Amino acid sequence: MRLSNKTYDFLKWFALVALPAFQVFWLTVGKVWNFPYLTEIGATIGATGLFIAALLGLSSKSFTDGAAIHPDETPLADDWGEPLEGGEED
8 A cells, every 4th residue: 555645744743743742631631630541541542653653664763764974984073173972083
């Protein structure tokens, strides 16, 4: 099954932003107002987001794939030539 870019982007946002935000909202407001089945519904919201993300193949790895790496592997430097945090000095 192929998804359009628009559909993929929406599902990615929904799984990684909207559902986790709604889960926190639900658990917080539910605790204040003593909603029934609070934990069960919160866990279902979280599991749904995880399931959608897994189906889309999203992971933290996908955020680093395709990163530009300098060909000679020199560390990144700021405008004054100083290595950025995490870089090595020569």
